[in-house]
Amino acid sequence: DGFANAIAELEAEADSLQSPAKEILQSQLGQLYENYLSQNYWTIKDRTSTGELKGAEIQTWSTDQLLDRAQELYLTSVANKSLQRIAVSDFKAILTPAPGTEALRPTLYDVLVHRCIEFLNNDRSYLNEPANRFYLDQATAFAPVETFVQTAFVASDSSSLKFKAVLVYQDLLRFRLKANDKTALLDADRFRLEFAQQNSVHPEKSQLYLEALQAAKTYYTGAKNVADLWALEAFYFFEQGGEYNRDADVDGTDPVRWYYKKAHELSQKVIKEFPKDAWGVQKCRQLIQQIEARDFSVQVEEVTLPFKAGLVQIGYRNTSKLYFKLTRMTEDRIEELQQVPQHKEDALRKYLKKLPSHRQWTVDLPKETDYRGHNTETLIEPLEPGTYLLVGSDVEDFGKGGNAGYVILNVSNLGYWNRMDSNERQQFVFYDRTTGSPKDMMTA
Incomplete structure (x- = not known):
């Protein structure tokens, strides 16, 4: 197993390294254990723990043992506080940070x-939750x-x-x-708040x-990245707006109805007031x-x-506004x-655009400002x-830059229903849709 052998070699190398190279490799090793488990999970998931890990080949380890080792490596990689004095630019x-993140994680x-x-x-999903989960x-x-930072969080399962x-x-x-750097502090704190919310x-x-x-x-x-917090607030209102129940809002007074608009207004403010390359502005x-x-x-009656x-x-x-046209269908057009x-x-749009028009008209829709879906009705002339x-x-020309769709419209005075007879043969009954009278001697 080349992957497992590579991990074993890096483990041996990490033991001989000095800080900060040691911590960098420990973090990378933690990720390698994660990746190894992900790639081999279906062959590992039923294994039981092998006991002592030292000297044992990782090909024999259980899921828990692999994750425990990954966790140990990640936590050890951040235990040395002298890393706080080493610039990532060194x-x-x-290490290739994403553009614009150097000031966030310096x-x-x-x-x-x-x-x-x-x-x-x-x-x-493959981890078993402890009996006394946190x-x-x-x-x-x-x-x-x-x-x-001063709160004492307690867990029965540490x-x-x-x-x-x-x-x-x-x-x-x-x-x-302690570092007195609001930009980097804000970045860490916003992730903490998102973690808490999740x-x-x-x-x-x-x-x-x-x-x-x-x-x-x-x-x-005043922090350079304060737009990020405004963006998170905008997303909060957008996500909460998705919980709106129109049927329950009988009198139309539920403020959640307007949360999409609130999110839109906040987003416009962010775009207007903050630097265009800020993460919050882009979001x-x-x-x-x-x-x-x-x-x-669009929906129409079946017939x-x-x-x-x-x-x-x-x-x-x-x-x-919506633009409609009717095309009379022939067998060739249906094909x-x-x-x-x-x-x-x-x-599809190109095909629909070129279809000849039997009739064409425009429908002005009721104006709504809540950025939500609405329903209305209109009539097709006889x-x-x-x-x-x-x-x-x-769009008026049924072309690019807009949405387009179609429905089949059947116009007929003939209706039918069917059933199975005692010999399991299909029986069809045709009738006049206006009078309800049956139609005799129908052929197909």
């Missing part, structure tokens, strides 16, 4: 501790940073990875508070998270695109009566439509019997 040859300790936390916070239920998980992540966050934030079981955790973000915006005023641009996305859907107006149900979001790749939007294609688009 290791440009082997020391080697910052880089390694975030790698450690990422491991500890990684939910692993629950992050204290409201102080969301407290201002000075209070958080081996919990999430519990250890809390303790590592406290170590990181204590260091960042893992807390406190019944008021959503409100606690919002209040923590709003307090942090004030605390970190808010993406969020605005998501909130403003246009879409619509419409000839020479009578037909009902069209329209679902729409962020769309003020053509079946050949068009329905999953390829450009090909048609002769036949099969039609109803094409809809939110």
